[in-house]
Amino acid sequence: MIRFFRENQQLLIRRMVMHTANLKLERVERFWFFWLPLMSAVALLLTVMVWVRVSVAQETAQPTYASAEQATQALYEAVQNDNEQRILQILGGRKELASSGDELEDKTERKQFAAKYQEMHRLVWQDDGSMVLYVGAENWPFPVPLISEKAKWRFDADAARQELFFRRIGENESVAIHTCHALAGAIVNNHRESTSDDEITQYALNLVNAPAVNTRRTPADPFYGYYFRKVSDDSEVADGAVVFVAYPAQYRSSGVMTFVITSDNVVFEKDLGPNTARLAKAISKVTPDLSWQLAE
Known part of the structure; x- marks a missing residue:
């Protein structure tokens, strides 16, 4: 009887041990069943990200040459x-x-x-x-x-940044002055179409024929880094009054100076500072004051 009890006790212990082991195994299996696919997906994603970064770096790396x-x-x-x-x-x-x-x-x-x-x-x-x-x-x-x-x-891109910056501003401001004179010329010619295929002349003619832009709006597109705003229609303009305003699309990036062209074809310039866009939009058809200088 005692032996039978001991054997049953030992059998019970073995069953408990096996049951515990089975529970642990089941938990492990569940863990891997649920988490293995996720871990694999994460590993795959990380691999793809590394590959993409390497590929992008190779594609965007500056090339070098034998000469x-x-x-x-x-x-x-x-x-x-x-x-x-x-x-x-x-x-x-x-x-x-x-x-x-x-x-x-x-x-x-x-x-x-x-x-x-x-x-x-x-x-x-x-x-x-x-x-x-x-x-x-x-x-x-x-x-x-x-x-x-x-x-x-x-x-050498680093050496070129400042040089190109000053060049671009100078060129944009030069084009802006020429465009101002072209605008005055188009007004004198009574908006007649020009046979010239010159880019500045054609742009000026299109702008002269457009309606005046109020102070709340920004002209649609910059022309060589500058916005040109028609202040008033010809019939409203007094002698020496401002007809057009030209101001940089991005102050100290596409240009610095703001220009105005008067009805008698004189271009004045002024640095309006960081608030250039707001101040330029507020310019009306008055004669420029002494703070404006003649543009060269």
């Missing part, structure tokens, strides 16, 4: 094909070097560069060991120099 000539040829081909992404890559991923933000201006500048490059181009050594690309018969210097590192050439 400065190869680098300039690659840039020319990208510009000729109007491939902004490739231009951006060649110039070190600096958006401000590849685009002004004005699509019309970008296309015009790229066409001009490609034409000048075909006309003539040469590389000139600088005192610091870099090289500068000159294009066209006028020997226009490309603002991004080339440098050599470990026998590989690339465009």
Whole structure:
């Protein structure tokens, strides 16, 4: 009897042990059943993310070239094909070097560069060991120099940022002044259509024929980094009064000075500061005061 009881007791203990083991095994199986697919998915996602990052890094990495000539040829081909992404890559991923933000201006500048490059181009050594690309018969210097590192050439984007910034502002302001004079000329010619295919002349004619824009609205699109606002219609304009206002789309980025053109074809300029857009929209058809200077 005792032996039978002991055997039953031992059997019961074994069953309890086996039951406990089965419960643990079942819990483990449940754990892996529910969590293994999720862990696998997370691992796969992490792998994909790493792969994407590596791929993007490889795609956006600035290319280097065996010679400065190869680098300039690659840039020319990208510009000729109007491939902004490739231009951006060649110039070190600096958006401000590849685009002004004005699509019309970008296309015009790229066409001009490609034409000048075909006309003539040469590389000139600088005192610091870099090289500068000159294009066209006028020997226009490309603002991004080339440098050599470990026998590989690339465009030095860091050195070009400030140079290009000042150039772009100067060019935009020059175009703005010419456009102001073209606007006055279009008014004198009584809005007659011009046979000229000059970009500035055509833009001025279209703007003169448009209705005046009130002080609460911003003109639709910038022209070479500047907004042009028609202040009043011709019949309302007194001698020497403001007819158009030209102000930078982005102050200290696309331009600095604000320009006004009067009815007698005189252009004045003034730095309106950080609140340029608001102040320029408030300019009415009054004669400019002494705080405005003649634009050169």
